[in-house]
Amino acid sequence: MKLALASAPASVESARKQPAIQVSNLSIVFDTRRGQTIAVDRVSFDVAPGEFICIVGPSGCGKSTVLNTIAGLEVPFEGDILVEGSRVYSPRPDVGMVFQQPHLFPWKSVRRNIAHGPRMLGKSRTEANAIADDLIAMVGLKRFADAYPNTLSGGMQQRVAIARALANQPRVLLMDEPFGALDAQTRAVMQDNLLELRDRIKATIVFVTHDIDEAIVLADRVLIMSAGPGRILREVAVKLPRPRSNSVMVEPTYLSLKKDCLDVIRAEGLRAFNQSDAS
Amino acid sequence: MQEGTSARQEIALRTDGRGRRPDSARLRRLNILVGALSLPLFIGLWELVSRSGAVNMVLFPPPTVVAAAVLEWIRSGQFLGDLLASLFRVTTGFIVGGLLGILLGILTGQFPVVSSLLSPLFHILRPIPPIAFVPIVILWFGLSEAGKLFLVVWGVFFTVWLSTHIGVQKVDRGLIRAALMLGTPRRQMLQEIVLLGALPYIVVGLRTAVSISFYTLVAAELAGAFAGIVYRIEIAQQNLQTGQVMGGLAALGLISFAADRLFSALAERTVWWR
Ligand SMILES: Nc1ncnc2c1ncn2[C@@H]1O[C@H](COP(=O)(O)OP(=O)(O)O)[C@@H](O)[C@H]1O
Numbered sequence: 404m405k406l407a408l409a410s411a412p413a414s415v416e417s418a419r420k421q422p423a424i425q426v427s428n429l430s431i432v433f434d435t436r437r438g439q440t441i442a443v444d445r446v447s448f449d450v451a452p453g454e455f456i457c458i459v460g461p462s463g464c465g466k467s468t469v470l471n472t473i474a475g476l477e478v479p480f481e482g483d484i485l486v487e488g489s490r491v492y493s494p495r496p497d498v499g500m501v502f503q504q505p506h507l508f509p510w511k512s513v514r515r516n517i518a519h520g521p522r523m524l525g526k527s528r529t530e531a532n533a534i535a536d537d538l539i540a541m542v543g544l545k546r547f548a549d550a551y552p553n554t555l556s557g558g559m560q561q562r563v564a565i566a567r568a569l570a571n572q573p574r575v576l577l578m579d580e581p582f583g584a585l586d587a588q589t590r591a592v593m594q595d596n597l598l599e600l601r602d603r604i605k606a607t608i609v610f611v612t613h614d615i616d617e618a619i620v621l622a623d624r625v626l627i628m629s630a631g632p633g634r635i636l637r638e639v640a641v642k643l644p645r646p647r648s649n650s651v652m653v654e655p656t657y658l659s660l661k662k663d664c665l666d667v668i669r670a671e672g673l674r675a676f677n678q679s680d681a682s
Numbered sequence: 683m684q685e686g687t688s689a690r691q692e693i694a695l696r697t698d699g700r701g702r703r704p705d706s707a708r709l710r711r712l713n714i715l716v717g718a719l720s721l722p723l724f725i726g727l728w729e730l731v732s733r734s735g736a737v738n739m740v741l742f743p744p745p746t747v748v749a750a751a752v753l754e755w756i757r758s759g760q761f762l763g764d765l766l767a768s769l770f771r772v773t774t775g776f777i778v779g780g781l782l783g784i785l786l787g788i789l790t791g792q793f794p795v796v797s798s799l800l801s802p803l804f805h806i807l808r809p810i811p812p813i814a815f816v817p818i819v820i821l822w823f824g825l826s827e828a829g830k831l832f833l834v835v836w837g838v839f840f841t842v843w844l845s846t847h848i849g850v851q852k853v854d855r856g857l858i859r860a861a862l863m864l865g866t867p868r869r870q871m872l873q874e875i876v877l878l879g880a881l882p883y884i885v886v887g888l889r890t891a892v893s894i895s896f897y898t899l900v901a902a903e904l905a906g907a908f909a910g911i912v913y914r915i916e917i918a919q920q921n922l923q924t925g926q927v928m929g930g931l932a933a934l935g936l937i938s939f940a941a942d943r944l945f946s947a948l949a950e951r952t953v954w955w956r
């Protein structure tokens with residue numbers, strides 16, 4: 404069983420022509436008791452096929468909202484979202500999602516959780532289980548294939564959630580602070596796992612986090628967002644070599660990148676502070 | 683290895699060698715002993731008080747007289763008929779009321795339109811004690827079996843409906859979103875995610891409904907019947923057979939206790955992932 408190894412050389416050419424994700428002029432407005440609030444304000448960005456981008460920003464700045472809209476779980480108020488050239492109306496199987504909480508089906512074993520997607524897309528139980536077993540091996544959980552989620556640690560549960568999202572071989576993988584609830588050590592291990600996994604699946608990844616270190620370690624490009632309303636402040640290209648691991652965090656290039664990001668964030672914080680002071 | 687051995691010796695020294703502290707083992711033995719003595723003590727005391735002359739033995743017969751009445755009840759063959767009649771009413775009413783409750787609970791929990799249509803009505807009817815329906819049930823059904831089933835179904839239905847309704851609404855939205863992202867179609871969403879997500883609540887509702895079904899059974903049989911445990915209690919009361927009355931009460935207690943135990947054992951298996 405081979406997982407979607409998107410033929411790299413051929414798609415690099417078409418990558419120039421068509422981004423995997425195009426977000427143009429996206430605004431999202433929520434109706435609240437105190438009237439309407441603009442959660443996301445005219446956000447635009449493209450993601451190339453196979454690219455790994457991270458969106459960082461303070462909590463409440465609209466990161467999840469942007470991701471949910473790409474996933475088709477939220478409807479744009481204004482603007483357009485195209486995935487692989489076609490407009491997103493509702494969740495679709497070529498877009499996978501990993502949430503901050505694993506949200507595993509508690510009544511299904513690890514294998515059945517991962518096999519759920521393929522089953523829903525009409526695969527036989529045998530086929531779906533074969534796909535699941537491949538992914539279980541890939542995320543290193545062979546011993547736990549028949550375990551129920553409540554017997555697993557938080558890190559293991561999140562690995563199952565990642566495997567489950569990959570089971571439908573999505574072209575695009577969306578990850579919403581997937582390691583946010585884990586302790587620092589587990590998080591570092593999970594980042595390395597994801598970097599390894601990523602080299603094998605070649606899906607386009609949009610990863611949301613509020614942790615700048617995490618963003619730089621993982622991404623090809625970091626989008627920094629600001630709050631109230633959510634906008635994109637700056638894009639930072641991460642020119643660190645791949646294959647990469649969590650240990651790049653001590654390299655000089657890494658540190659200067661981090662300084663750039665922090666400067667942008669500090670300037671924005673100051674601006675927001677002065678503005679709130681004036682009004 | 684060295685360290686492990688010494689730690690084990692340490693634990694053995696401080697406990698009774700089975701990993702427990704010695705005084706906790708002694709306490710546990712004492713508790714088991716007291717537990718085993720509870721019923722015999724109570725029955726012995728009852729026998730003494732009854733026969734002491736301090737109370738009227740006709741109204742407060744000793745356990746030996748109650749036991750004789752129960753044996754006679756069984757020997758006459760009436761007990762089996764009464765037991766079957768009561769069990770039939772309880773189980774049929776429970777199954778019908780439970781199924782209706784689950785079905786409508788899923789509908790009102792999942793579809794806001796159905797909820798808007800039915801929930802106000804159900805919330806008005808639900809708090810009325812089922813016993814209050816006895817007079818109208820007699821008008822509608824007379825002394826027929828249908829009337830008795832109606833009462834049990836009525837009592838069971840609202841409990842199961844409400845817990846199913848709440849269970850469906852409390853299904854983790856995150857699970858539903860995860861299932862949506864995996865391409866789960868509507869029907870599977872209802873069967874595999876919503877129903878199973880609500881299952882723990884449904885099971886709690888059904889368990890409450892077990893005792894409610896016995897309680898409505900009492901009302902149903904007191905309203906007039908031709909057989910049944912509670913019917914027998916009422917007849918015995920009219921004949922001043924107090925021993926038989928108490929025997930009937932004991933039988934009712936034992937049956938509903940057994941039903942509750944059976945159900946909780948089943949329930950444990952129903953929510954298999956816990
Ligand atoms: N369903 C909703 N209804 C109303 N407001 C919402 C809803 N979801 C998010 N918001 C608001 O939109 C803003 C962005 O939220 P979110 O995307 O969750 O931020 P982040 O993921 O960056 O922490 C917040 O101010 C939040 O209060």
Ligand SMILES: [Mg+2]
Nearest residue numbers: 466467579580
């Ligand atoms: Mg968020």
